[in-house]
Amino acid sequence: xxxxxxxxxxxxxxxxxxxxxxxxxxxxxxxxxxxxxxxxxxxxxxxxxxxxxxxxxxxxxxxxxxxxxxxxxxxxxxxxxxxxxxxxxxxxxxxxxxxxxxxxxxxxxxxxxxxxxxxxxxxxxxxxxxxxxxxxxxxxxxxxxxxxxxxxxxxxxxxxxxxxxxxxxxxxxxxxxxxxxxxxxxxxxxxxxxxxxxxxxxxxxxxxxxxxxxxxxxxx
Amino acid sequence: xxxxxxxxxxxxxxxxxxxxxxxxxxxxxxxxxxxxxxxxxxxxxxxxxxxxxxxxxxxxxxxxxxxxxxxxxxxxxxxxxxxxxxxxxxxxxxxxxxxxxxxxxxxxxxxxxxxxxxxxxxxxxxxxxxxxxxxxxxxxxxxxxxxxxxxxxxxxxxxxxxxxxxxxxxxxxxxxxxxxxxxxxxxxxxxxxxxxxxxxxxxxxxxxxxxxxxxxxxxx
Numbered sequence: 001x002x003x004x005x006x007x008x009x010x011x012x013x014x015x016x017x018x019x020x021x022x023x024x025x026x027x028x029x030x031x032x033x034x035x036x037x038x039x040x041x042x043x044x045x046x047x048x049x050x051x052x053x054x055x056x057x058x059x060x061x062x063x064x065x066x067x068x069x070x071x072x073x074x075x076x077x078x079x080x081x082x083x084x085x086x087x088x089x090x091x092x093x094x095x096x097x098x099x100x101x102x103x104x105x106x107x108x109x110x111x112x113x114x115x116x117x118x119x120x121x122x123x124x125x126x127x128x129x130x131x132x133x134x135x136x137x138x139x140x141x142x143x144x145x146x147x148x149x150x151x152x153x154x155x156x157x158x159x160x161x162x163x164x165x166x167x168x169x170x171x172x173x174x175x176x177x178x179x180x181x182x183x184x185x186x187x188x189x190x191x192x193x194x195x196x197x198x199x200x201x202x203x204x205x206x207x208x209x210x211x212x213x214x215x216x217x218x219x220x
Numbered sequence: 221x222x223x224x225x226x227x228x229x230x231x232x233x234x235x236x237x238x239x240x241x242x243x244x245x246x247x248x249x250x251x252x253x254x255x256x257x258x259x260x261x262x263x264x265x266x267x268x269x270x271x272x273x274x275x276x277x278x279x280x281x282x283x284x285x286x287x288x289x290x291x292x293x294x295x296x297x298x299x300x301x302x303x304x305x306x307x308x309x310x311x312x313x314x315x316x317x318x319x320x321x322x323x324x325x326x327x328x329x330x331x332x333x334x335x336x337x338x339x340x341x342x343x344x345x346x347x348x349x350x351x352x353x354x355x356x357x358x359x360x361x362x363x364x365x366x367x368x369x370x371x372x373x374x375x376x377x378x379x380x381x382x383x384x385x386x387x388x389x390x391x392x393x394x395x396x397x398x399x400x401x402x403x404x405x406x407x408x409x410x411x412x413x414x415x416x417x418x419x420x421x422x423x424x425x426x427x428x429x430x431x432x433x434x435x436x437x438x439x440x
Contacts, residue, residue, distance in 0.1 A: 041416040045372065098390070152265060152400030157390050168404065170318070170377050170390065180372030182424065184388065186406070186413060193406060196261040204402065 037189030040085075044171060044183035046078035051104045054080055058087040059111055078185070079178055082167070083108055085187055089117045089161045094201045096122045096156040099130070099172035106134035106173075110141045121145045122204050124154040134173075146208035154204070158197055166194045257409030260305075264391060264403035266298035271324045274300055278307040279331055298405070299398055302387070303328055305407055309381045314421045315341045316376040319350075319392035326354035330361045341365045342424050344374040354393075366428035374424070378417055386414045 052068035086093070086108050093112055100106065100123060113119045121138055125147040128135040139145050148154040158168035169185035171177050188194065272288035306313070306328050313332055320326065320343060333339045341358055345367040348355040359365050368374040378388035389405035391397050408414065 039410070039412045041413060043416075043420055148402070152396070152402070155390050155397065155401040155403050158404065168389070168406070170375050170388075176372070177375065181375040182368070182372070183375050184378065184417070184420070186388070188413075190259070192259045193261060193408075196263075197404070200263055200404070 038085075038165060038187055039189070040081070040187040042078040042081055042169075042185040042187070044078050044178055044185070045180055046178050047075075048072055048179055049077050049079060050074050051080055051083055054083055054087070055104065055107055055111065058108070060115065079104065082185060085161065085165065085167055086159065087112065088165075091162050092118045092120075092160075093162075094120050094122075094160040094198070094205075096154070096158050096201055096204065097173055098124045098153060098155045098157055099127045099174050099177075100134045100138075101130070101132040101174045102134070102178060103175070106137055109134075109138060109143070113138075113141055113143050119143045120201075120205060122154065122156075122201065122208060123147050125150045126153070132174075146205060146210065148208060149213060156200075156204075160194065160198055160201065163198060164191075164194060165189050166197050168197065258305075258385060258407055259409070260301070260407040262298040262301055262389075262405040262407070264298050264398055264405070265400055266398050267295075268292055268399055269297050269299060270294050271300055271303055274303055274307070275324065275327055275331065278328070280335065299324065302405060305381065305385065305387055306379065307332065308385075309337045311382050312338045312380075313340070313382075314380040314418070314425075315339070316343075316374070316378050316421055316424065317341070317393055318344045318373060318375045318377055319347045319394050319397075320354045320358075321350070321352040321394045322354070322398060323395070325393045326357055329354075329358060329363070333358075333361055333363050339363045340421075340425060342374065342376075342421065342428060343367050345370045346373070352394075366425060366430065368428060369433060376420075376424075380414065380418055380421065383418060384411075384414060385409050386417050388417065 050068050050070050050072040052070070053065075053074060056063060056065045083104065086105070089112050093109070095109065100121075109119060109121075119138075121135070121143060123135055123145060127133070128145075128147055135145055157170065157172055158166060160166055166188045167185060168188070169183065171181075171183040171185050177183055270288050270290050270292040272290070273285070273294060276283060276285045303324065306325070309332050313329070315329065320341075329339060329341075339358075341355070341363060343355055343365060347353070348365075348367055355365055377390065377392055378386060380386055386408045387405060388408070389403065391401075391403040391405050397403055
């Protein structure tokens with residue numbers, strides 16, 4: 001049975017009440033954060049900017065950080081925001097990209113791979129071999145890459161961070177698209193949007209499994 | 221002052237209670253619908269399908285509807301879903317598209333224009349002149365079209381229906397993209413996403429105003 005009793009140590013009671021109130025506030029704040037998923041829209045072109053500090057900081061506490069001597073501004077811009085979203089990955093990163101040649105985004109992906117994030121990349125067979133493509137560097141770094149077999153384009157442009165944040169839009173990850181084109185990117189955490197893209201990634205990943213590739217010499 | 225009194229006509233009281241309950245339910249259902257904005261994800265390729273019935277039905281009650289003799293299936297598919305979303309427009313349609321050559325989507329847009337929907341189209345200067353482009357037909361029908369001046373691509377692929385529904389993704393509105401490529405389209409009614417795209421459209425619409433075009437003969 002419970003009964004309301006007068007506290008014998010009023011200071012202790014006040015401290016306990018304050019602690020309980022603090023705990024309740026923390027729980028409420030966490031729930032509020034949970035209810036407010038990330039919803040961001042980025043538009044391009046994004047002006048040329050220096051992202052060295054951002055990438056060096058993300059490389060971890062052991063990495064040498066030297067101020068970059070380049071004259072580019074270090075302003076917040078659509079590219080730096082996109083980089084920050086990507087670099088927030090802690091466990092996994094799925095990338096499904098038609099064209100990937102932006103050096104900064106390539107560095108960010110390799111950096112995540114080195115940090116132990118499980119990175120998987122799907123790309124287009126015809127575009128992955130073009131000059132400046134980052135795909136060779138990703139493979140050289142040990143990142144798993146799969147591609148289509150050339151019937152139509154693998155034209156998606158999306159990434160999924162930690163199976164909870166979707167980054168999608170019209171933007172191919174190329175320097176021209178970032179600095180010159182009118183483009184859009186949505187950053188979304190609503191599960192109703194993220195889940196179908198995850199399923200689509202897994203479908204494509206399985207379909208593009210190299211063991212299933214058909215070669216001209218087979219069956220002819 | 222209010223007081224609880226025993227009803228003198230129990231049947232009337234019961235009817236009034238039922239009516240009140242019905243009204244409350246209707247209000248609750250309307251609120252629920254308001255809280256549940258459209259959230260749809262479409263993936264392509266979409267198999268070839270016949271969209272004649274859908275377009276004829278949307279042309280209005282006066283239009284002649286004859287069964288299409290073509291052998292294509294009339295199944296629900298990503299293209300028919302995209303068409304339905306577009307054809308739901310009642311007041312306005314903003315389109316911001318890199319490439320537009322799909323005849324069915326072109327017919328839908330012209331049909332909306334004939335129905336009195338205010339249609340505005342922004343497109344890319346280099347792609348609008350390619351063979352099969354729908355842009356000439358749209359202009360011929362009296363639809364306002366504006367384009368960039370060739371510095372970078374106008375690479376967006378989005379549309380906004382009645383200023384409340386955003387349709388965006390990797391999909392250019394071309395038959396190849398629809399029938400052959402791996403593509404995605406998000407249909408979204410959350411104002412947090414729709415508003416920035418509306419603002420972007422208005423910015424581009426103003427920037428591409430023909431009175432602002434610069435020609436080589438000017439100032440040289």
